[in-house]
Amino acid sequence: MPIRINPSILAADFVNFESELQRVANADLMHIDIMDNHFVPNLTFGLAMVERLQQVTPKPLDIHLMIDDPDRWAPGYAEAGAFSVTFHAEAARDAVSLARRLRDIGARAGIALKPGTPVEPFLDLLSEFDQVLVMTVEPGFGGQSFMESTMPKLGLLRSAVAKSGLDVWLQVDGGISDKTIGIAAEAGADTFVAGSSVFAAENPAAQIDLLRELARSHAHPHGENA
Ligand code: DX5
Ligand code: ZN
Numbered sequence: 001m002p003i004r005i006n007p008s009i010l011a012a013d014f015v016n017f018e019s020e021l022q023r024v025a026n027a028d029l030m031h032i033d034i035m036d037n038h039f040v041p042n043l044t045f046g047l048a049m050v051e052r053l054q055q056v057t058p059k060p061l062d063i064h065l066m067i068d069d070p071d072r073w074a075p076g077y078a079e080a081g082a083f084s085v086t087f088h089a090e091a092a093r094d095a096v097s098l099a100r101r102l103r104d105i106g107a108r109a110g111i112a113l114k115p116g117t118p119v120e121p122f123l124d125l126l127s128e129f130d131q132v133l134v135m136t137v138e139p140g141f142g143g144q145s146f147m148e149s150t151m152p153k154l155g156l157l158r159s160a161v162a163k164s165g166l167d168v169w170l171q172v173d174g175g176i177s178d179k180t181i182g183i184a185a186e187a188g189a190d191t192f193v194a195g196s197s198v199f200a201a202e203n204p205a206a207q208i209d210l211l212r213e214l215a216r217s218h219a220h221p222h223g224e225n226a
Pocket of ligand 1: 008009010011031033137139140141173174175
C-alpha cells in the first residue's frame with residue numbers, strides 16, 4: 001500500500017521555512033500545524049503564512065488545523081490551494097457539512113481525533129472524509145512521546161476502510177520516529193507525520209527515507225484494499 005511521510009514544519013527553523021522545505025523535498029506532503037491558542041495552548045501561524053508557503057513548497061500542503069470554529073476558518077485554507085485540510089472533530093459544529101465544503105472547493109477533507117476521542121461515531125461516515133488523523137499525542141506541541149494506547153482506533157479504522165473499499169488515508173501524528181513508526185504501521189496507519197525525528201536528524205531527507213522503509217516493512221496486511 002502507498003506509504004506517505006509528511007514532515008511537520010513545527011520542528012523546523014521558523015525563520016527559514018523555504019530552505020527547510022527544500023531539505024525535506026523527498027517527503028510526500030508538508031505537514032503544517034495551525035494552532036490558535038484556544039483549541040490548544042500554543043500559537044503558530046495562520047492563513048497568510050500558508051498562502052506564502054503554498055508559493056514555495058516543493059510538495060503539496062497537508063494542513064492540520066488545531067483551532068476553534070473550523071466551520072468558519074477551514075474553507076479559507078482550501079481556497080488558498082492546500083491539497084489537504086484536516087480539522088478536529090472536537091471543534092467542529094457540523095463535521096460532515098464542513099468536509100463537503102472543503103471537497104467542493106477542491107481540497108481533500110480530513111478529520112482529526114484527539115487521543116481521548118472515540119472513533120466509533122466516524123466509522124459509518126468514512127465516505128465523507130479523505131483522511132482520518134488519529135492523534136498519537138495530545139495536540140499542541142512537538143517532541144512528545146507516542147501514545148500506544150491510541151492504536152486500537154487505527155485497527156478499527158483499517159478494518160472499516162478495507163470493508164468499505166474507500167480510499168481513506170489513515171494518518172498518525174505525534175511521537176513518530178524510527179522507534180515507533182513500525183507500531184503505527186502494523187496497527188493500520190499509512191500516512192505518518194514526523195516533526196522532531198525528521199528535523200532533529202543530521203540528514204532529514206535520509207531520515208524520511210528510513211521512516212518510509214520502516215513503515216513499508218511493517219505495513220498492515222489489509223492495506224492493499226485501501
Ligand atoms: C502536535 C502536532 C504535530 C507535531 C508533531 O500537536 O500536531 O504535527 O509537529 O511533532 P513530533 O513529531 O515532534 O511529535
Ligand atoms: Zn500536526
